[in-house]
Amino acid sequence: MAFESLSDKLQNVFKNLRAKGRLTEEDVKVALKEVKMALLEADVNFKVVKQFVKSVEERAIGQDVMSGLNPGQMVVKIVHEELISLMGSDTTEMKLAPGQQTTVIMMAGLQGAGKTTTTAKIAGKLKQKSKKPLLVACDIYRPAAIEQLHINGEKQGVDVFSMGTGHKPVDIAKAALEHASKNGHNVVILDTAGRLHIDEAMMAELQEIKACITVHQTLLVVDAMTGQDAVNVAKEFNEKVGVDGIVLSKMDGDTRGGAALSVKAVTGKPILFVGMGEKLSDLEQFYPDRMASRILGMGDVLTLIEKAAENIDIDEAKEKDMMSRMKKGKFDFEDYLESMKQMRNMGGLGSILGMLPGMGIKAADLENAIDEKQMKRTEAIVLSMTPAERKNPKLLNPSRKHRIAKGAGVDIAVVNRFIKQFEQSQKMMKQFSGMGKRGFGGFPGMGGRGGRKYF
């Protein structure tokens, strides 16, 4: 793609710095000018960028830098630290009311930000934590918003409360609370209509809800692709309604996501979740340090591993066994089948790819490499092997390969190529086994063209 990512950009800047060895005041200024441009192109608000660059400059010029061993590394460190501090230094978990009390969460945001989907995603997370959430349809304006919430609720296996479009949202909320206490729901999530931050009447509607019932958490959903205006939106919602936490949606896109910095800077409120896709499981926790690393091009290996661990349903012992064999390069075709299953479970590979640090992988490449048809074909090949062959790939002599090709309905060349790739993967697995401690049952060699350049 013609557009350099913020990571690439910063990486380039610092590559030059590193090459120079020692930093002068001038060097810092030049570098930070690039940083400033990169941040602006990343949609970080202009004002935030200015402040950010100033604070980095203050720290970078002078003692801090001079005392560092490698000046370039020192600047990276400072930029990184400042980014983290800007986004909030700790991971914040959403606060739930203690004990048996019911927690009320209210979603808020502009039109199209992704509130309804996020509502259902959060419900899923809470369900995993053994909570019993109730989703409440308070969007009485957008056509079919209520139906959308009902369908999503059903998919997530959580209850949805609605009263049609003929009641005021505040009354719906009140009735929902009663319904919740009768039916043993301990979290109530109000899905509200999208609204403009300058729409006084609509903002008053949210204020009214908050005045009439106790809302424990007001979550502002912000589209990660938002431009300079993100500060206005965040500021107005925070001042008029009060915001407790932020959800960044659509982070699975290729946006540089500067809005995250802006919103955080303006509200001072924590970013609690990050939306990573349309599927209702695509909601992740926000880790400021990882985000900072990601912005700086260090990737997000940790999130990747966690995501894999969460979605892959495989028993610990089997997994451990598989990992240890993988490390030794003794990954067999049974494991291959297993990890194929896992890949399917994990879904949107594009979203995973974005997390991998500077490997030059584009989501599109991967989707190309691992297309479903190819996976089916390779699966057919493996399934045509005898269990003994799957366990011991060394058994595969030419006549066995011919039999397999016949069984899978493919050309012998396809079988040969696949097996060769598989062997390469084994080698790579060995090299990269250090990458994750859990579960990520690797995709090298998964597709026809895979493996070669991905790791």
Place this chain on the structure above:
Amino acid sequence: MGEEKKGFFARLKAGLAKTRNNIVHGIDQVFSGYSDIDNDFYEELEERLIMGDIGVNATSEIMERVRESVKTLQIKVPWQCKKLLINSIKEQMQVQETAYDFENKKSVIFVIGVNGVGKTTSVGKLAYNLKASGRKVLIAAADTYRAAANDQLREWANRAGVDMISSKEGTDPASVVFDAVSAAKARNVDVLICDTAGRLHNRKNLMEELKKMNRIIDREFPDAHRENLIVLDGTTGQNALVQAKEFGSVTDLTGIILTKLDGTAKGGIAVAIQSELKVPVKYIGVGEGIEDLQKFDSNAFVNALFEVQDGEFEED
């Protein structure tokens, strides 16, 4: 670290608060705030453009044009630059006279874009507008992905008083398009509008799906005038440029519907898209009502672009 963080936020907040209480007349302030055309002046002008989401590249281009004109016209006073700058952008954003020809032809309007930008709403508004001008309109619910998408469009079809080809969640959107084209031909419809599911442009397979729909329209209805409109959220930053590029590789974009301009964002990214990709804005969305779709007026757009956002961000 805590100390420093506080300092940063405090400073930022103070700055933003000041902006609010100090709503001066936008870009005029820059023009009247300097007595000479110097680097500081240029720099501040540049900042204004960037604050409007115009982007670093398009801004540099615009600034280059301004600097050149200042030289050739021997302009000495900053406020004389104002007309120069604004007119140059207005000119750039001008829509061709032929831009709305499709309204009077047999056409298929293919409405595409990322999630939540306002595709379905815009389809409803467009259908309403075209019907009001006497055209026979049919809309197709080719979003078979998002929950309740079909119901949502159905409501708009009712409001606009037009027919709709509906679909079931999970079915192949291309087959919906196919049915819609057949129906449009059979019923002798003037304009067929296809709503599609929102999709991020980096999802390869979803973009392929869009290509397939595009091919079907081409193949099944070769005589129809094609109007391919990308819907962009006016609040979106630089990513909208990537969106336009990627959706443009699926089908030849003939225009942009820029939505949500009733907020405080003014859609400056459209200037960047116009200058890089030459795709014109044809409509703007200014609200959630059925009448809140307007044809693009470059004068009004550029005026708004500079007025509001400047006041909001006044420095010191």
